[in-house]
Amino acid sequence: MRVMVIVKASKTSETGKLPPKELLAEMGKFNEELIKAGILLDGDGLKPSSKGKRGTVIDGPFTETKELVAGYWIWQVKSLDEAVEWVRRSPDPMPGEESEIEIRPFYEPEDFGAEYAPDFKAYEERLEKGRAELKAFRAEAEKLNAKK
């Protein structure tokens, strides 16, 4: 199963203060372990909500700090418990502050009933076609640029 592991924001992360270099180094090591174990699919950090916007155009910052997302990983694990074990090994993401990491499983195609199955297949095929077209278009653009 795939899970999204959400690092919740803290007062410090919302100020945009960057983590100390010790923490960055520790996180780097943890990420390396995740990669070696074949767990890590993706991961990144988000800027404070003051740099963000919401739908009906509400400019950040947003006030409910503890519920905001500061960063995330996407992991491939065998179970939710395996994800919990990995989170336990994570360096404290917000040293000196209370913080939370939330683990949330993804919807996978098999979670949707049979009534969606044909749609999914056609949809995935169209997406794949779109990606191929885009790739071809980019290759063409690169060629043109190279000629210039």
Add this chain to the structure above:
Amino acid sequence: MRVMVIVKATRNSEAGKMPSAQAFADMGMFNEELVKAGIMLAGDGLKPSSKGKRLRFSSGKKTVIDGPFTETKELVAGFWIWQVKSIDEALEWARRCPDPMPGEDSELEIRPFYEMEDFGPELTAEVRAKEAELRAYLEAQAKSKK
């Protein structure tokens, strides 16, 4: 710049109620447009928080808390990662998005990523090099799976 576009949860999404076939088809068309415009990097939906867990880090202690979590409107129901020229471009695309939670109030939140150039000296050359190596590895891994 890369942004994460977060679809906030609602009562229905937290109840695990599936969108209608029509809503699915509309979202599918929107995703197709995003792909064709070279905007879409990733996107997915999360199961309700009742299927999730939290770990609280507090003064060196780690405590596991089982879902569901109560602050529905602040939970994440799904997300995209987009490659855009500016946050305003992201906003324009968000405006074109079909209502993600028909019949309910909902919000999309657009948040820029930290990029390498945002970090100063706290990101040592050694950590930078390691990071580049890890990302290259992840990319190669993703390609080999396709």
